[in-house]
Amino acid sequence: MPRRGAVHRRRARGLILAALVPVLIAGCTAGPSTRPPVVEDDGAASPARQPATPGAPATPQPAPLPGLSEARDSLNWSDCTGETRQRLGPPALPGALRFSCARLTTSLDAPDLPQRGITRIAVLKVGEGPVPLAVVNDVDGEPGTLYAARLAAELPDELLDTFTLVGMDRRGTGQSDPARCIPDDVRRALLGSDPAGDITSVLDAARMAGQQCAISLEDEQGAFDSWRAAGDLDQLREQLGVPHLNALAHGEGSRVLAAYAVRYPARVGRAVLDGVPDPSADPVTVLDGVAGGAEATLKAFGEDCARRECPLGTDATSAVTALTERLRRSPLTTGDGLRLGPALALRAVLEGLARRDRWPELAEAIAAAGNGRGEPLAEFVTPLLTGDRLDPARLDGGLATRCNDTRARLPADRLGRASAELGGKHPVFGALLAQRLAWCSPWPSHSEPEPPPGAPGAPPILVLSTAADPVTPEQGTIRAAERMPSAVRVAWEGAGHGALSSSCVREKVTGFLVEGKVPRDGMLCPA
Structure with missing residues (x-):
């Protein structure tokens, strides 16, 4: 049966959208800058700002970092604190945090219906700062609205005194007219195949x-x-009434903000990309990096586990491998009927590794599964598999977006060889992650031209990399940053998905966003 939201959009596709999607005006009015001009942190210039060598080809210079403008908001916000706390679940956020939600109407812009149709985007704001800061998350991770809500409890007060976080659920995810198209049994087969x-x-x-x-x-x-989705961000910028988009993107969500910088370089404000996907065209190369990052993160998790004297002992990798073999022989069935085999267990571990704040909980869950109780570990992977009225299963919108973003399709014989190659090189996660290559094989590939790389003419963009990241590994982030003329990278020598858990990184991000201080390119933050 068609979804009610889908029916609504199909009925509206014949309408002229001039009344719904305002024409973007480059010179829109906004309040004056509330911050000082750009300064270089540590007194050192970024390489992008250094003079060119005589006789060398000219390198495009980045635009100046824009000042900050207060919002002149035209969105219809309403309190959604209770519903948001229900969606977040435990652990509870500080009681003082209040949340407001709104809907943004934007163009669907399907390939066969350019600039036609409409879709609705869910946004949430938290904080009292006068300047909006858009927040985007991984497409198959926590919806951007919820990620922004959690982030508000972690960021420094100085940043939240200046900014209000505005989280956006990516199109087709969360509460943004979500895609609900994969049957439950097919999800289980995609995620649970050994x-x-x-x-x-x-x-x-x-x-x-x-x-x-x-x-x-x-x-x-x-x-x-x-x-x-980058076009949705620009519609959000216009509705917030600011001339430049200030934004923070996490992990795979950085792909959206990078696309925004390509599409609208003159509208980029202060942008932070916390981990960026590898832009390589070869999907096997990309997944090789992801598998390597995942196994490096598992090693770091094991070291942390040993220091805390967690129930996995001194070798978490061996504990995960032993659990996988045990579940291959005898899967566990949870109280709600989920069959926890080796694939779902490994995916649950991957989800847990990405959330460093949940590492103690992950260790306890792995140990419980080893003792025959699978529910705690299954909780890490359940959001991908199942959903409800408030939050749909995350696999559907994530699969659609990743497959549309990926143009390469491998033939069946190449899939088998790639699986064997990745499994041999990365024995814990390689073959599991290789399954993603098959997910998009039957999916139609975009025939539209490939977007150009980089973002010439954009102001300095702060790129954060993490030494051991199971989702956006450091080498991929470095390759992405090298394609962005104005990128300035700060490297965290820690582990987990994203670098904002580092106090050193948060300090540099706060200085960049609030005061316009551009860090020295390539600076290191210790683990």
């Missing part, structure tokens, strides 16, 4: 997912991607 088995079973499940999404989403199927 990586030690033949990848053909994953490919069969991917074909079913692609067919069902094509039927359910119709014209919307090709409209879920990072390029169009």
Whole structure:
């Protein structure tokens, strides 16, 4: 049965959107800058600002870092504190935090219906600062609204005195007209197929997912991607009434903000990319980096576990491997009927590794599964598999966006070889992550031109990398930063998904966003 939101959009596709999506005016009015001009942190110039060598080709100079403008907001906000706390679940955030929610109407802009149709984007704001700071998260991670709510409890007071966080659920995810197109049993097959088995079973499940999404989403199927999500961000900027978009993107969400800088370089404000996906065109190379980052993070988790004398002992990698083999012989069934086999257990571990604040909880969950109780570990992967009225299963919108963002499709014989290669090189997670190559094989590939790389003419963009990151590994982030002429990178020598858990990184981010201090490119923050 078609979703009510989908029916609404299909009925509206014949309408002229001039009345719904205002024409973007480059010279829109805004309040005066409330911050001092740009200064270089530590007294050292970024390489992007150094003079060119005589006789060398000219390098495009970044625009000056814009000042900060207060919001002149036209969105219809309403209190959503109770619902947001219900969606967040435990642990509870500080009681003083209040949340407001709104809906943003923007163009669907499907490939076959350019600039036609509408879709609704959910946004949430938290904080009292006069300047808006947009927040974007991984497409298959926590929705951007909830990520912004959690972030508000972690960021320094100085930053929150200046900014109000405005989290955005990416199109097709969270409460932004979510994609609900993959049947429950197909989700379980996609996520739960044993990586030690033949990848053909994953490919069969991917074909079913692609067919069902094509039927359910119709014209919307090709409209879920990072390029169009960047257009949603610009519509948000206009509705907030500011001339430049100040934004913080986490992990794969940085793809959206990077696309924004390409599409609208003159509208980029102070932008922070906390981990950036590898831009390499070869998907096997990309997943090789992700698997390497995941295993490096598992090693760091084990070292942390040993220091805390956690129940896994001194070798967490061996504990995870032993659990995987045990579940291969005898899967666990949770109280709600979920069959926890080796694939779902490994995916749960990956989800837990990404959240450094949950590492103690992850250790306890792995130990519990080893003792025959699978519920605590299953909780880490459940959001990908199942959903409810407030929050749909995260796999659907995530799969649609990742497949639309990825143009390469591998033939079946290459899938098998890639799985064997990655599994041999990265014995814990390699074959599991190789399954992603099959997920998009039946999915139609965009025929639109490839967006140009980099963002010439944009102001300095702060890029954060993490030494051991299971989602956006450091080498991929470095490659992405090298393609951005104005990127300035701060490297954290720690582990987990994203660098904002580092006090050193938070200090540099706060100085960049609040005071316009651009850190020295390549500076290191200790673990």
